[in-house]
Amino acid sequence: MNIIENIGQYILFLNRVFSKPERGRVFFAQIIKEIYKLGVNSVGIVVIISVFMGAVISLQTAYNLVNPLLPDYLVGYTTRESMILEFSSTIVGLILAGKVGSNIASEIGSMRVTEQIDALEIMGVNSASYLIFPKIIAAVFINPFLYILSVFVGIGGGLLASSFANVVSVSDFLYGVQNDFIPYYITYSLIKTLVFAFIITSIPSYYGYFVSGGALEVGKASTKAVVNSSILILLANLILTQILLK
Amino acid sequence: MIELKEVNKSFSDLKVLDDISIQFEAGKTNLIIGQSGSGKTVLLKSIIGLHEVDNGHVYYDDRDFTQMNFNERKLIRKEMGMVFQGGALFDSLSVEENVRFPLDMFSEMNEDEKIGRVKFCLDRVDIKKAHKLYPAEISGGMQKRVAIARAIALNPSYLFCDEPNSGLDPVTAILIDKLIQEITKEFNMTTIINTHDMNSVMEIGEKILFINKGVKAWEGSSEEIFDTENQSLNNFVFASNLFKKIKKEL
Ligand SMILES: Nc1ncnc2c1ncn2[C@@H]1O[C@H](COP(=O)(O)OP(=O)(O)OP(=O)(O)O)[C@@H](O)[C@H]1O
């Protein structure tokens, strides 16, 4: 299938996904389940990479501040800015595209090849909406919290690393973290996070939903899902940055 | 009753179903038999609307399913149950939740009624202890039985089974066949079963459609199948040594 056909099919697919759920109560229960699966289960990985990235950013900044005219508090400042602007939205988005994306694509894909999706359809359930709508809502709801968590944990990691390595004092670091804060950057990154959440759930769902064949094809679809959602995240990042920071 | 009138289905250049017409009767186990690749699964999926037919009609008790839109079909879907070749149980749900699923989605029952109905269906297929287990934790034969329980949860008028006993030992296979037949009589369902198993044909073949390369080649009952003059059916029926031997003795 060429790219135009794929986009067309994706749009038709989304049209099926966003239709009125069969049963409100079932739908709500699904959302809670997905929040747990996609959000709560990702807390661990988000915390780990954020701590380390915050730590590395602060050390790199400290070791590059050779000019004595530059103040020490820049270490805290840079760590905060990197986390808020780019790291906690885009990099965490990419990591989740790998973790959540492959999970979704293989889950939906194996439901397709074992005829579970057919079983839903024959009952009269709109399978696309039943399976995927709750995932998208759950990610769009929970990912902003993961973003906020990542920012705080990252700054904490920076603080720990730079004070252990003795490159900057705690008070200087904290001064830098609070210096020159622009709240709009948070808005900008939250918007990115929402868009990425949509990409991370809808693209892998799409690849999983249209698998045909067996376990091998499910694996391939899962790879394609991760690669393409990562590319789309980078593309969306560029476009949103141009629009929102201009 | 389900009636097919001149049903045709192709995939790009490949003609899979060629002008199939037949009536499947209520309260009977109707079998679709034929060699692998003859089009049994495609025919079954065309009847239930997982494939759209190219032309021709499928009537559910005189209601033309092929002409309906999604919402009209949905009403008929509530009267259908399907047992898929691999069971197709939802693997994120327990046995009990699988059977309960159609009730949650489509019935107006209260909690007690649902629990009662789930128990009734699982009892009916003789699942006694596995209620809380997940599909991956039960045997293939049990999966098939749970799939049957799920298919009859909403008390359907039409039951479809794609090779319900494939991959099972001969004893379990016949148990499953018999179970489907009993349920069919009990609830007066129109049941259509895909199979290439001659044991099933002999045990429960009340009405049989034999398709050969997508064409209806023969129709009749298990009593008539040994006397057929049809060469392709003969080759199918007497493929195994066992049935060759039976033929000699007849
Ligand atoms: N989705 C599809 N796209 C293209 N061709 C298909 C499709 N589904 C089935 N076919 C073709 O239709 C023909 C009939 O297939 P079908 O699955 O109905 O056979 P079958 O009688 O069920 O065989 P088996 O007993 O092995 O299950 C085969 O040649 C198959 O390749």
Ligand SMILES: [Mg+2]
């Ligand atoms: Mg088949």
